[in-house]
Amino acid sequence: MPDMGVPGYLPMGCAMTKNQSLRERYAAHIRDNGMKQTRQREVILDTFLATGREREHVSLDELLSQVQERMAGVGYATVYRTMKLFVDAGVAHERRFRDGQTRYEPADLDDEHHDHIICVDCGFIHEFEDAEIERRQDAAAESLGMRIVSHRLEIYASCLSPEKCEHWEQRHKRNG
Amino acid sequence: MPDMGVPGYLPMGCAMTKNQSLRERYAAHIRDNGMKQTRQREVILDTFLATGREREHVSLDELLSQVQERMAGVGYATVYRTMKLFVDAGVAHERRFRDGQTRYEPADLDDEHHDHIICVDCGFIHEFEDAEIERRQDAAAESLGMRIVSHRLEIYASCLSPEKCEHWEQRHKRNG
């Protein structure tokens, strides 16, 4: 099902409107920088946004193989360069957890921000927000006479209910 | 000056007692695992703990060249493997900031923990602690039925007083 963004008719944060916003950012970036619309970029964007709905934090390898299912012959370098483009366009965020792979997720809109809790047993990546933690980070920087440019907060934790974790493991391994 | 750790006679957190604790951890690890005391490991430990006093967060390359000043001919692989050994022994913490280099700092003792604020202008690395942030992280994990194994919080910020930052830059570049 294509994105039929209808801003105002759907609650904020809904995947459909959010993906629509990201598509608009992409289109604007392409237009404003004299770049070209290509079939590869369309497929990569579609594939990337689809994985995003399940909050998958795909690696380049994972994304590449998903892209190749839709369009054979696409090269690693194209996906690599396109994801950089998406980052520049404000469509994607780049994440580096501890598995040595660069991963991507759909960008947060506006002032939204979230951090990650990674299960050390199965690798599943949860997301969470805490405004008070953000405030305290600002305060810590300010006390040093600095202003925050960006931050990263990653929590590595193990699941207290393994049977639930097993389920996550299966889900996650699908894309590995 | 060698470390003359005198636990109980100096305040907790003092560099001298702390380094003494770390040396003891190293010695215990070597003993308990049937490993051997070598001149290289001694020199690397001395050099590493010395950089730690200034909270330098050395990279392998930086550490290697400092080690070679004290003992010519030491190879990269030896420093590499020795730092892994120190991590296993609880002597060092491994850190990966965004400059693509693995850095090391003396391990925190017991329950101590600190996070980092990295200046995006000069690369200088500050440290800070915030117990409330830690509590909230625990709470976030608990709400998902998880228990924290470790975490990383890095704040990238720019300095509001550049002239101060210049000073830091000089200090930091010394080891680059």
Added chain:
DNA sequence: TTAGGTGCAAATTGTTTGCAGAGAT
């Protein structure tokens, strides 16, 4: 004496780039 350590060089891993042909506008 012997198991473990060292130093070199080569292998790995993940990322980045140069370039000739293909494609979008």
Added chain:
DNA sequence: ATCTCTGCAAACAATTTGCACCTAA
């Protein structure tokens, strides 16, 4: 027609490992 993009392969950068020789215990 022109300028960008793609796919391949090669270059890079940082880390990791195999191996023959060395050394602590």
